[in-house]
Amino acid sequence: MSLLLKALGVLVGTAASAVLFNVPRSALLWAALAGLMGWAVQVRVGLNGVPPAAGALLGALTVSLTGEALARARRMPALVFVVPGILPLVPGTRAFQAMLALLRQDHGLAALEATQALVAAGGIAVGLLMGTALTRAWGRPTAQVLPLSSPPPELPRKARHRAVILPLWKDRNDLSD
Amino acid sequence: MDTLPDRASLRDVARVCLDAAKVLIASGAETARVEETVTRIGAACGVEVESIATPTGITVSVGGNRPVTRLARVRVRTIDMSKVAAVNGLSRSLEAGEISLRTAGNELCRLLQSPGPNLGTRSRRRMFLAQSLATSGFALLVGGGPRELVPALLLGLLARLIDERVASLPPFLAVFLNALAVSLCAGLSRHVLPEVNVDILIVAGVIPLLPGLALTNAARDLMAGELIAGVARGADSILTAAALAGGVCLGVSLMALHP
Numbered sequence: 149m150s151l152l153l154k155a156l157g158v159l160v161g162t163a164a165s166a167v168l169f170n171v172p173r174s175a176l177l178w179a180a181l182a183g184l185m186g187w188a189v190q191v192r193v194g195l196n197g198v199p200p201a202a203g204a205l206l207g208a209l210t211v212s213l214t215g216e217a218l219a220r221a222r223r224m225p226a227l228v229f230v231v232p233g234i235l236p237l238v239p240g241t242r243a244f245q246a247m248l249a250l251l252r253q254d255h256g257l258a259a260l261e262a263t264q265a266l267v268a269a270g271g272i273a274v275g276l277l278m279g280t281a282l283t284r285a286w287g288r289p290t291a292q293v294l295p296l297s298s299p300p301p302e303l304p305r306k307a308r309h310r311a312v313i314l315p316l317w318k319d320r321n322d323l324s325d
Numbered sequence: 326m327d328t329l330p331d332r333a334s335l336r337d338v339a340r341v342c343l344d345a346a347k348v349l350i351a352s353g354a355e356t357a358r359v360e361e362t363v364t365r366i367g368a369a370c371g372v373e374v375e376s377i378a379t380p381t382g383i384t385v386s387v388g389g390n391r392p393v394t395r396l397a398r399v400r401v402r403t404i405d406m407s408k409v410a411a412v413n414g415l416s417r418s419l420e421a422g423e424i425s426l427r428t429a430g431n432e433l434c435r436l437l438q439s440p441g442p443n444l445g446t447r448s449r450r451r452m453f454l455a456q457s458l459a460t461s462g463f464a465l466l467v468g469g470g471p472r473e474l475v476p477a478l479l480l481g482l483l484a485r486l487i488d489e490r491v492a493s494l495p496p497f498l499a500v501f502l503n504a505l506a507v508s509l510c511a512g513l514s515r516h517v518l519p520e521v522n523v524d525i526l527i528v529a530g531v532i533p534l535l536p537g538l539a540l541t542n543a544a545r546d547l548m549a550g551e552l553i554a555g556v557a558r559g560a561d562s563i564l565t566a567a568a569l570a571g572g573v574c575l576g577v578s579l580m581a582l583h584p
Contacts, residue, residue, distance in 0.1 A: 153465055154465055154466050156462075156465060157461075157462045157463065157464070157465025157466040157469075158462070158466055159462070160458055160459075160461070160462035160465075161458075161459050161460075161461075161462025161463040161465075161466060161532070162462070163458075163462075164454075164455045164456070164458035164459035164462060165455070165459045165533055166406075167451060167452070167454075167455035168404075168452065168455050168456055168459060168533060169404045169405075169406050169538070170404065170405045170406050170407045170408075171406040171407070172406065172407050172410050175406075175410075187466075223413075223414070223417070224410045224413065225354065225358065225406075225409050225410060225413050227353075227354065227355065227358075227406065227409065227538075227541060227542070227545075228406045228409070228410060230541050231404075231406070231537050231538050231541050232537070234537055234540070234541065235463075235532060235533075235535065235537055236463075236466055238532060238535055238537075240463075240467060240528040240529075240531070240532050240535075241467050241468070241524075241528050243570070244524060244527060244528045244573065245524075247570060247573060247574055247577065248524070248577065250574070251574065251577060251578050251581065272540070273540060273543070273544055276540070276541055276544035276545070277544045277547065277548055280544055280545050280548040280549075281548045284548060284549070
């Protein structure tokens, strides 16, 4: 029940942040879906005892791959789906707890929470990197440049053979045989 | 068209390329996309285009032997995914030969001059609604219940109001002030509604301020081989996160002074 409530929060939060980033209206629902999938993967692997950082990595990887697939299907930049989609993965509560512990001068707890938050944030970054790296080669038509300008003129053979060191005293115009 | 392209048409291509790049950079597209779009526009017109884009500007060189080279500096950056998608579609249809260079240029001029998402009353109302919905959605995510929903809605409205006021300040300061105000107001709400969980409100209130775009762009640019832009955007996201942390820290410690 509480998970369902959270999933609803993820959907609403991601879609609303997508509006804040001015994502085109036709992509709003898909962006929310990408966010929901990433978060669901993170929660699911967390239930199996995978550490939070690895969960964040897998979640971000899911968001990134979903975004790239949607980008190709809907002919839009992948950013449109990925940027709102990673917001639910952010370890906000941990970072905040670290800050509170720091203010209470409980440095041991602060270090513990901050490390976990930082590693989870790094996991998101690495997940995004992996997703982008995996999909960069896929189905992306490269721009074909067809130059209209003529190729550089070929040097006449004779002139090339002339490239010998000329004596300094010789008149340079006197090259014709 | 088998002769050398004349200077005037090269200048036209350069202008369109530069305008497209300006719109993309100012709306928060990744650098690799900017350079790719510029190359595509050039290819659609049959000329070679070389470009170097950074998060703060672009240099475009159009034509092979005697190129026309122009550069533009981009000072104001916002997040506007609609414009990124629009330029993306424009370069696609230019490449497919569906529109002419002149049409594309006019459309880009319109995009350059159109106001950002924060202006205009209707879109302004939409932004307010979106931020309050986002805050309450994230309040549910970080463990809030029905009790936190209404305070989170109000907190989102307030964060948006402050966002509008501080938009002209340097980005670092703007994020700092916004985080400070959000944490102060969340703390004050405890006096009105004693049973509300303040921590949940603060965390939900600052999630929309997080540098998600900078982080995503850093990853994408680094993987595309855009080392300078990738590292610069990584630094940008770290700086924004630090400003956010500083603002929340100050707000929470101020509230602790006045329990």
